[in-house]
Amino acid sequence: MRASSLATRLFLSATAWVVVILAITGIVLSSVYRNATERAFDRRLNLYLRTIIAEVATPDNTPEQFQSLGEPLFELPLSGWYWQIARADTEKPEVRRSRSLWDKNLPKMEEHGADLTAAGIRLGYVDGPEGQSLRMVERPVDLGIDGKYLVSVAGDATEIFDETRSFDYYLGGTFAALTIVLVLTTIFQVRFGLAPLKRISESIADIRSGRAERLEGEFPVEIAPLARETNALIDANREIVERARTHVGNLAHAIKTPLSVIVNEASARGADPFAAKVLEQADVMRDQVAHHLERARIAARLTVIGTVTEVAPAIEALRRTMEKIHRDRGIAIGIKADVQAKFRGERQDLEEMAGNLVDNACKWAVSQVSIEVLVEPPAEPGAGPMLRIIVDDDGRGLSAAERAQVSRRGQRLDESKPGSGLGLSIVVDLAALYGGSLSLGNAPIGGLRAELVLPAV
Template sequence: MRANSLATRLFVSATAWVVLILVITGIALSSLYNRSVERAFDRRLNFYLRTLIAEAAQPDDPSDKSDKSDRSVQSLGEPLFELPLSGWYWRMARVDGDKPEVRASRSLWDATLPKLEDLGIELNQSGVRLAYVNGPENQRLRMVERPVDLGSEGKYLATVAGDATEIDEETQTFDLYLAVTFAALSIGLILTTIFQVRFGLAPLKRISNSLAAIRSGNAERLEGKFPLEIAPLARETNALLDANRAIVERSRTHVGNLAHAIKTPLSVIVNEASVHRGEPFAAKVLEQTDIMRQQVAHHLERARIAARATTIGTVTEVAPVVEALARTMEKIHRDRDMQIDTEVPAGTKFRGERQDLEEMAGNLVDNACKWAQHRVTIEVLAERASGAIEPTLRIIVDDDGPGLSPAERAQVARRGQRLDESKPGSGLGLSIVTDLAQLYGGNLQLGAAPIGGLRAELVLPGI
């Protein structure tokens, strides 16, 4: 699951970067191409402008009876200047003298062109003004304007305008081809990324599955061959598992040695005190050594369980343990006609040692049978809390006895506390269950049972 999550995050991240880079590159290329088309269009306008000025600067031929404006149109070499409202226009307007003189292309018809000077457009380094304007019929035009001094013939303002739709259409066509090309490139890169992520992270997924198998008790080590980049991780993980098992074995050995080392002196003390059993001092020694034995047994057991609880991969079937406890307790309490009902789903498992589960569940069932009138129920539930990685095992033991008040529940959970001395036991049962459950990351909760007595709910790690 984690490997899949990592693969998903890597794929999303790589895809996002690919798309972002392609989008930025596409915008940059589109902008560059638009400027390139615009510069080519401006060169075309400037060519027509220079041709227009050159025609206007030629002296009139007395023998030529044709209109000079017609000659100018012909010399520009663009038929669209003759087509009315075609989007291509030129104009020569005299700006000095008392009598205005305006010559214009036939395409301009009766319309006029705005002056860039009046629009606040400044001359550039080439001595012309360039801008986009709205022309006749609300056409979008690219216009170039240049002031011209023809000497004796006067000063003029030469203007040439072209249909900017050509620029837009050229750019849009390029953008379409660019979008199709980049879309195909994106699909190719995404498929390549999927391939790399899927097969590149396959060894990590194998390690994740192997670790899950180790935690569930189906394997003891990471097996198989891994790539050179992953092999050190697999070796170190196996070394860690081996070291963990070695530590557990040493802990068990030390606990056993300590138990023997303590029990022998205690036995000597008890034997010596038993010789003088009638004396007050001997009675006190025997009383305290009995307490010492209980405490030593409790803490040694806790140390032993703590060592086992750190072992990875230990799994116990719950149903056989519960059924065996129920049969045993029914035999022990057969003179009381005790009924023990069990409800354990098939396949329910406890992540821990079998003898620890037997000790915890056995204490709870034994305690319920001591106080029950005739009935004890044992229910096992396997649940997965919202957002939790591992499932939870709940063992619920109910009896139909007198039950306990909230204050009494808190008291009996403490070590060595007993409410009724007439019942057999040391008072350590529930305390031992609580300690062992905490070592496995669980807990014990006491409450009221629906059948009238005490409910003991044991929460442990499941699988």
């Protein structure tokens, strides 16, 4: 898992949880505040209701004695604050009302489906005379022989709505600021909390590319065991590969001694056809031993630690060497190389692969060999850049069948040319060990084109 991907997922997850929690908390707080505002409003209405009921129960009361109830809004016409006393035991109800009601009547809560509570009242929202939304409390009162009454008090519910809306605005602003702070805090925690994992990822990439050998530096206590175990794994892998190299070397040396004895004995009987056959097969065995020793050497280096080699200087050194070797034939070797090109591997291996190709081109060229070095960007996300070395000659070239043949170990098209026939097969094997490839085709200048693809940095 890449650290950046993990950081993105953690950030999105944390942000989502923060938003959900704050949204739920905001809804709960808004609901609690609205209920608290309604309860405070209801206590005010009940106070007026008890005052009116007490006045109704007093035999010598007059409407003027409790007309305002200490609230001027009961005097202001259609103010939204009203009280009403209706006689409930006569066919033609006698109604007394606050001046604010003018000539209007309050609706009955029972008609709006409100039931009596345990306190003997009905409570809820109704529409007022002028279409206002009212919060109204209503209570039936039985005074015995003095009659039955229905006492109602209503207040403008806009107060409740305005208070709740104002609280919601402040709450929303506060939670928005809190969300921003929490998101920034989450970003900080994710960014710096996962920084050690990113550093480990980069260090492992450096190890793979040969820029480092171990995970270095101090890590948090939670990450330190991972770094420690990774270093232990690298050391164990190095030891295993080193033991394998030692065993391969010992086996090769153990085989070389009997081979030398066989060759010496066969050479002493040079005229014997059987001895000649033994010498021939002994040479094949020596080539095979050398070939597999080289494969083991390269594989061991690749498995443990890679290195970085600048390509242009290595190719230039090859050009000078090949010009000296083929001086008597007058072969011109041209180079077009990217000076920034770097091979993710050892110089010795690059020289062996490129040297085989250039030497082969010089053997078959008429007068000209061309070498081009390119660095290609990654073909897909997560992949590394690739190094392409193109060697062209102006020789006779090869057919498709011949190109397939020369890539096989020990196959030679012309016995008059020096060599063992292992050159191109060694290039193919070494390139494969590095994760690269070799392809043969037709060169624009008329001969063979060899394209070597290797990992770059």
